[in-house]
Amino acid sequence: MKLILLSGGSGSRLWPLSNNARSKQFLKVLKNEQQQLESMVQRVWGQLNTVGLADSTIIATSKSQVDMIQSQLNSQADLVIEPVRRDTFPAIVLAASYLYSVKNASLDEVVSVLPVDPFVEASFFERMLDMEEALNSSQADIALMGVQPTFPSEKYGYIVPEAHTQTNDYRVVNRFVEKPKESHAAELMEDGALWNCGVFSFKLEYIINLLKEKGLPTNYDELLEGYGELPKISFDYEVVEKAEKIVVLPYDGYWKDLGTWNTLTEEMAAGLIGKGQISPECDNTHLINELDIPVVVMGLSNVVVAASPDGILVTEKSASPRVKEVVANLVDRPMYEERRWGWYKVLDHSKFDGGNEVLTKRIGVKAGKNLSYQFHHQRSEVWTIVKGEGVLVLNGKMSVVRPNDVIQINKGEYHALKAVTDLELIEVQSGSELIEEDIVRVMMNWDEIEELCYASAN
Template identity: 60%
Template sequence: MYITLLSGGSGKRLWPLSNDARSKQFLKVLEDEQGQLCSMVQRVYGQLGTVGLSDATIIATSKSQVEILHNQLGTDVPLIVEPTRRDTFPAIALAAVYLHSVKNVPLDEVISILPVDPYVEDSFFLKLIQLEAIIRETKADLALIGVKPTHPSSNYGYIIPNIKNSVTDNYISVEKFVEKPTEEKAKKLIDQSALWNCGVFAFRLDYIIAKVKALGLPIQYEELLERFLEFPKISFDYAVVEKAENIVALPYDGEWKDLGTWDTLTEEMSTTQIGKGIISDGNQKVHLINELDIPIAVLGSSNLVVAASPDGILVSDKESSSKIKEFVTAFDNRPMYEERRWGWYRILDYTKFEEGIETLTKRICIKKGKNLSYQQHYQRSEVWTVIRGCGEFVLNEKLFQVKPGDVLQIPIASKHAIRGITDLEIIEVQHGSQLIEEDIIRLETDWNSIIDMCKVFKI
């Protein structure tokens, strides 16, 4: 069996920590077995490793999440990168074609699809192994995992069993789905033995490959990438699940949560405070998450979440926090914090002057042994000031060692790169007419290849 994790989303429901560059699955607010802060994707990938499934796992994602996935999981995790976002059916179809034409996975192999961010026990992933056996036993088009509800909720979809055709206690035959009913309707569905739909599907590889062929699209990975825009922009639910004739589901009665709001996420945090600040005595059910370098004090409050990042500050009653997406859609600012394969950066200041000149100031951290790509810009110059650590700096094929206090001038069109010998922090000031990502021309990313280009070594 092979597993495809779906990593997508723009993360507005956990603003201000989540943004278009850092979706909710990348927020390091949970705790691992060593007591270190970890993200949802790190937790899930670690659990797959615990049950022996990580080697059979690939991640389907968008271009915007590649760098942060490399940062949090390492560069050895196989990624299927969508050329553009087209919803879940094209993403799953692309992953299936990759497994078929690149990995040479047999067409009768069972493939499981699951979100990258469920909060579950390790036993949940053992259910994935059972899906393979159920698919082969029942010859079903799809096999799902359904969670036994602990309470009537309007936040989840429901799997409705076909009682007449359910011939075993191990699985149910699915009659239909109901998406996010009212709590009153949810109570009635639970009385009918309905299950929460947790977004986990399994199928034989040939089932999806046939659907790609039916659209007139190629089943060779590189060819499909070129024609990816020909996919309809449609979810897997609408394109596949609603049209499947034979669906079964495995009931799961362990812990399962969708940590999609501050209310549900803070329930699973092991600490009430992350970052600088103080929560005074007497506060009840208050969580403070602060990514800023300034302290925050919370006094005389209850049932409150206070979250602060370079993108903004949220102060909300926990039950009302689920409504945040309605309000922040009006904010059209660029992400002020991003994680990359080499480390992270935080925007400190941005100014646009009347004459059309812009300045952008960043604080950049490059991890030990990592490097920025060898690149050049035609719309801006840069000044880098080293504030911590030591490293190697390349400018127009000349190599220099750098240390705290060094100021590095990078004129327009100059080729440049930097590597951390230790963890390295710099303040970068950009100055130019257009401070945009498209003005980055990457010439090389491998540091050894960059060094091979260098002519002079200066201490």
Template identity: 60%
Template sequence: MKIVLLSGGSGKRLWPLSNDARSKQFLRVLETSTGERISMLQRVWDQLAAEGFRQDSCIATSKGQVDMIQSQIGSEAEIVIEPEKRDTFPAIALAASYLYSMKDMPLDEVMIVMPVDPFVEQPFFNRLRKLERVVQTSGADLALLGVLPTYPSEKYGYIVPKNMEDNISDYLQVHSFREKPREEEAAKMIRQGALWNCGVFAFRLGFIIDMLIERKLPIHYEEAVRQYGRFLKTSFDYEVVEKTERIVVMPYDGEWKDLGTWNTLTEEIASPLIGKGTLSPDSQNTHVINELDIPVTAIGVSNLIIAASPDGILVSDKEASPRIKELLNSDELRPMVEERRWGRYRVLDFLKYEDGQEVLTKRICIQAGKNLSYQYHHKRKEVWTVIAGSGEMILDGHYRRITTGDVIVIPAQSKHSLKAATDMEIIEVQTGTELVEEDIVRLAMHWEEILQFCFI
């Protein structure tokens, strides 16, 4: 059995803490029993390890999330990288081609696909073993995991089984699907045995490989990456699940939540105040989550979410908070903070002049022992001022040591990299046109490889 975790999302519903670069699964707002704050990704990765599944798991994601994933769970995690964002059907197809051609997974072995960020307890992962057996014994092409609902939610999709009352096995035949019904309809469906669709699919690898062959799509990973634009940009639910006839569902009676909105996420946040600030005792069911260096104070207010980050500030009634997705214009939003495999950065200031010139100022934090890639930029010049720590740098093949107080000028097209000997902080000022993260040409990632570019 192989498990594929789908990591995606635009980050709109948990703005301003989440954004296009930092989706909900990366927010470190959950607490362990020891009080450590971890993300949904870290929690699920630890749960997989506890069940003995980590070595059989990989993460399917876009290029923009790779650094964040490696920063939070380490570089040993196996990652299947989409060359561009499309949807869950092409992402799952790409992962299948990877397991088939790069990992030599047999066609009759079971592949389980699940979101990277469900809020569940450990028994949920034990059910994945049973789901594997259902695929092997039921004769179905697809087996789903369906959660027994605890209330008639309008936010979830539903799986409607056939003849639930007559079933004595671990699984049910699926009759139909219903996406986000109204509360009255959801209540009626629950009385008839409907289950929440938690986005977990299981099938033999050959089921997807045969589908790709039939559609004349590549089944070898490297070719699938090259031809990724040919894969239909659609969801796996729509393209595969709803069109499959032999499909079963295994009920799961346990805790499951989609922590995708502020009102659901705050139900699982132990502390009502995270970050600098004050919350008065008469503020009931109010959460303040503050990533800024200035304090936030809330007095006598109830049922609110107050979230502040470099991207913006949100003050909302908790029940109304899902409407943020409708109000945001994502085209105007530039992520102001990002976590990378080497550390993190925060945008301090951004200016754009009438002549098209731009100036962007960042505070970059690099962890001891970590390094930036060996890279260059087409459209910008950079000036680095080291404000803390020390390390070693290569600029156009020239090696030098740098420390607190040093100022380094990096012209456009100049190849450069840096490795931190101690934790480092750098103020970076970019000048040029189109100051975007995409203007990076990476030549090497690992320091041992980068040193080969050094001639002095």
């Protein structure tokens, strides 16, 4: 079996900790067996390792999330990267073409697709292994995983099976009901309906044939080149609802969608994360603070307080699902991002008359990691090293940098930096348009950068 993990989303339901670059699956608020903070994606990857599925897994994601996935999973995951954001149908068929034409997977291979962030026990992934047998024995087009409901929820979609197929192995699907009212959900539960947790399987041949029928290329490189022209539609609408025969496997273990603050805080490692204090009279109150200043909560119960460089949220837990709609017009550039080499925080962004902008960042580079060899068209930069030791490359010349060193980098000048020890610097950008897209990367690999410097010196 091959697995495709779907990693997408803008994360606005968990604002201000999540943003366009850091979706909910990357928030380090859970606790692992070593009592260390971990994210949802790190938890899932560890579970896949436990059941022996990690080596068979690829992650389909967008360009904005690549660095964070590589950072949190130590570059262990095989990635399929969307050149532009579309929807789940384009993402899944791109990943399927990668398995077919790049990894040379057999057309008989069973491929399972799931979100990257389910909060489940390891038994969930063990149950997924049964989907291969269900597909083979039922001759179905699609096999789904359905969670046994524990209460009539209005938040989830329901899979309604045929009444005469009540076996534990699989059930033939009759229909789908999307987020019903509570009273209707209770009736569906009586009829044996299951929560749709977004997990499904198919034979690789099924998707490859579908691509051929639609006149789309099955070769990964060709499909990638025309990716922006693929229909922006979900896999459910484009494939699942049109399938002739669908079966569902019931799962009666623990499963939860940690998509809102009230559900996430139920599973968090602690009531307080970061600098701050919650007074004793507060009941069922959580404080998550990513700022360098303390936050104190007094006299408030059933409340979430979340503070990050992107903003501050104070909400009753019952109201927290509405965060997405309330902050819809507040979305700006991400103020904090994790990258493959470390992280950065935006400290200040000012715009002046005449069109000039100044952006100040604090940047952390992990020991042994490096920033790419790059230049900018629209901005100059001043770096002040505040911690650690590194090697600077500026216009092909190498030098050692240490705390208190100041480096001036003008527009068009080529530069790179490698951290010998954990290194931090303050970067002040100045220019007419200060955007991440104004980075022209020449080289990523440090060995190649060094070779270029040696060649220039000789």
